[in-house]
Amino acid sequence: MGLLNLLAWKQDLLALDGSWKILLPLNDQGQPIDDDGKIFVPWLGTFCHNGLLCPLVPAGWPKVDEKFKDDCWKEIKQRYLIDEDIVKPLDQKGWAMHILGVLRRNRRTKLKKIHVRGWTKEQVLARRTPRRVMAEQWEEMVNYWFDEKTVTLSNKNKVSRGKQKEIAISGAESFAQISHDMAKDKGAPVERANVYLKVYRRRDGTGVTPHAQGNITRMEELLSREGVRLQGETGSGIL
Structure with missing residues (x-):
């Protein structure tokens, strides 16, 4: 506080x-x-x-x-x-x-x-x-x-x-605040991809829209090739 x-x-x-x-x-x-x-x-x-x-x-x-x-x-x-x-x-x-x-x-x-x-x-x-x-x-x-x-x-x-392709589920909280809180909890800077997952992925792991799900899938594939662990709303790795 x-x-x-x-x-x-x-x-x-x-x-x-x-x-x-x-x-x-x-x-x-x-x-x-x-x-x-x-x-x-x-x-x-x-x-x-x-x-x-x-x-x-x-x-x-x-x-x-x-x-x-x-x-x-x-x-x-x-x-x-x-x-x-x-x-x-x-x-x-x-x-x-x-x-x-x-x-x-x-x-x-x-x-x-x-x-x-x-x-x-x-x-x-x-x-x-x-x-x-x-x-x-x-x-x-x-x-x-x-x-x-x-x-x-x-x-x-x-x-x-x-026609919006993405609908954030972060409510009134700004992306800047979410990113800051995630980095504070982790004790280190967080990837922008992880912030994206926080605000555009449901708790069951699916994207909030088909467009968001497509972005998530592409991020998973890219980061998988780079050996980066992608985390989301639940805090558990999905790769």
Whole structure:
């Protein structure tokens, strides 16, 4: 466990006033890792539940007023130190806002998935503001979702997602975090092939999709020729 207890991370982070900060662990690609990294991303996600800090409208994150992004960045800087050798000072705000933008998009997507149904009327839904969402922001989101152009684009994206060749089973945990945890448990760097197995292979050893299974088979053949032991979800060798 890292510095902050995972069960009390909200309270611990809110108590930080800037006199002491957490050094955010990052990998060489600038992705949060380790226990404190696991806390950082969900904490950042809570911003999206505060419409005064991080409004959910307009739809596009680049269109959000810079004032809100400055306020969010201020909250981050008050609590975290970001390694300047990994993310340069001039790039740090943009780096953090990119992560927040993804989390904000996920929040909007989840609200739509929960509340928008084929039989739901726009006017009715607009009056049913979910908990922890500001009424005027909810109404604007509903109007956007029911707009003809948005509906057309949404249907097109559904078709594209249906053609996905690989579907990760890692949930909200990032590949960077999974790779870090696997290396930490092993006490040495892990092969990218083993990380692939972790997120694209079921516990019974089969790939999550035929395409993923084909990749796994090819990796097995390649590594078998090289004499490398390939391990997966169960932790047991398959070669």
